[in-house]
Amino acid sequence: MTAPTDTPQLKFRDQFESAVDSVRSEGRYRIFRDIRRKRGAFPQATWFKDGLDEQDITVWCSNDYLGMGQNECVVEAVKSAVDAAGTGSGGTRNISGTTRYHVQLEAELADLHDKEASLVFTSGYVANEAALSTMSKILPGLHIFSDEKNHASMISGIRNARTHKHIFAHNDLASLEEKLKAVPLEAPKLIAFESVYSMDADIAPIEAFCDLADRYNALTYIDEVHAVGMYGPRGGGICEQRGLMDRIDIIQGTLAKAYGMIGGYIAADRVIVDAIRSLASGFIFTTSVPPSTAAGALRSVKILKISSELREQHQERSNALKDRFRASGYPFIDGETHIVPLMIGDPVKCQAISDRLIEEFGIYAQPINFPTVPRGTERLRFTPSPFHTDAMMDELMNALSVVWDEFELDRVQAA
Numbered sequence: 001m002t003a004p005t006d007t008p009q010l011k012f013r014d015q016f017e018s019a020v021d022s023v024r025s026e027g028r029y030r031i032f033r034d035i036r037r038k039r040g041a042f043p044q045a046t047w048f049k050d051g052l053d054e055q056d057i058t059v060w061c062s063n064d065y066l067g068m069g070q071n072e073c074v075v076e077a078v079k080s081a082v083d084a085a086g087t088g089s090g091g092t093r094n095i096s097g098t099t100r101y102h103v104q105l106e107a108e109l110a111d112l113h114d115k116e117a118s119l120v121f122t123s124g125y126v127a128n129e130a131a132l133s134t135m136s137k138i139l140p141g142l143h144i145f146s147d148e149k150n151h152a153s154m155i156s157g158i159r160n161a162r163t164h165k166h167i168f169a170h171n172d173l174a175s176l177e178e179k180l181k182a183v184p185l186e187a188p189k190l191i192a193f194e195s196v197y198s199m200d201a202d203i204a205p206i207e208a209f210c211d212l213a214d215r216y217n218a219l220t221y222i223d224e225v226h227a228v229g230m231y232g233p234r235g236g237g238i239c240e241q242r243g244l245m246d247r248i249d250i251i252q253g254t255l256a257k258a259y260g261m262i263g264g265y266i267a268a269d270r271v272i273v274d275a276i277r278s279l280a281s282g283f284i285f286t287t288s289v290p291p292s293t294a295a296g297a298l299r300s301v302k303i304l305k306i307s308s309e310l311r312e313q314h315q316e317r318s319n320a321l322k323d324r325f326r327a328s329g330y331p332f333i334d335g336e337t338h339i340v341p342l343m344i345g346d347p348v349k350c351q352a353i354s355d356r357l358i359e360e361f362g363i364y365a366q367p368i369n370f371p372t373v374p375r376g377t378e379r380l381r382f383t384p385s386p387f388h389t390d391a392m393m394d395e396l397m398n399a400l401s402v403v404w405d406e407f408e409l410d411r412v413q414a415a
């Protein structure tokens with residue numbers, strides 16, 4: 001008999017502790033910063049250090065890329081929907097949770113991508129997971145071809161599809177073609193990839209992938225999470241920018257990044273959307289997003305559809321930061337997108353630098369460690385927005401030069 005203690009004994013405590021210890025020993029124990037964003041002062045926020053002390057900070061790692069989460073019109077749309085319809089939707093889409101707001105949002109998203117229909121999920125993660133895992137129910141014997149750097153949500157959906165999967169080298173046409181070739185032409189196939197890869201700031205060869213899809217009888221599925229709202233004349237993403245929306249069968253996006261809300265979606269042919277709507281567990285058995293969320297997202301999509309001003313400012317600011325990094329010899333990934341990853345290459349240093357930046361300089365850049373990126377490629381991922389001013393960039397550069405010397409990190413020769 002065990003001796004009685006004050007607190008009830010937790011079963012399997014050792015296993016939970018050792019799971020955390022092993023993460024910690026690799027230097028990749030995650031520390032969440034407790035912040036409160038200040039509406040109207042984007043990208044400024046307050047950091048609740050140790051839950052108590054308040055410190056003003058500048059956020060450099062938000063995926064609210066265009067500040068739409070604080071946009072006056074979006075906030076207004078959310079408020080008025082709460083006033084009109086209350087908070088929750090009250091049900092799954094099937095059981096009283098389909099509202100006027102959801103229907104209008106889906107019509108808008110279908111139009112954005114020039115598709116017949118769209119379907120909204122509770123998040124971009126769920127959209128990928130639910131849509132991809134359902135494809136094999138519709139297409140028995142399906143072969144899914146997946147880029148090795150695809151997001152965790154796609155990997156999970158493909159795994160749960162429990163069908164043939166083929167992982168091709170990142171953005172590599174030859175690798176994809178070799179794998180497509182090895183499967184009979186008539187077998188159902190789907191190629192799943194992203195447009196903008198957010199950790200490496202690169203873009204897929206979309207048109208060439210579509211050519212291969214045509215040649216080898218495959219459907220195409222693209223995750224445009226890091227591009228919708230930000231690229232293309234109406235914010236339809238890289239596919240819109242490159243005139244390729246009609247070449248992609250299923251376009252997936254999020255309402256949580258550039259659109260500043262929460263939720264995810266797919267846009268496709270009516271029959272594809274209808275099939276996924278009818279079969280995807282992750283769509284059917286969960287409460288729909290609140291009407292106010294749909295209303296805010298709808299407003300945000302509409303705003304970014306009409307005006308390219310924020311998109312242009314966004315690119316300008318991103319290029320301004322890259323110019324500064326280049327001039328100072330910082331080893332960053334000089335990609336063709338708005339994302340600016342600064343390479344550190346060590347998980348412990350990455351965390352320590354992030355700590356120093358926020359504590360000493362009020363600069364918030366979250367360390368990105370394994371498994372989000374491969375080991376040895378740990379980085380700080382900067383996402384300048386239209387609202388990051390030159391003065392903020394000066395502060396950042398000043399802080400970086402101090403910590404760079406302090407941690408004895410290398411600079412690269414300016415080209």
Ligand SMILES: *Cc1c(COP(=O)(O)O)cnc(C)c1O
Binds near residue numbers: 126153194264
């Ligand atoms: C963030 C992200 C998602 C998930 O979207 P959420 O709306 O945040 O759930 C999906 N794919 C990629 C590539 C992402 O970066």
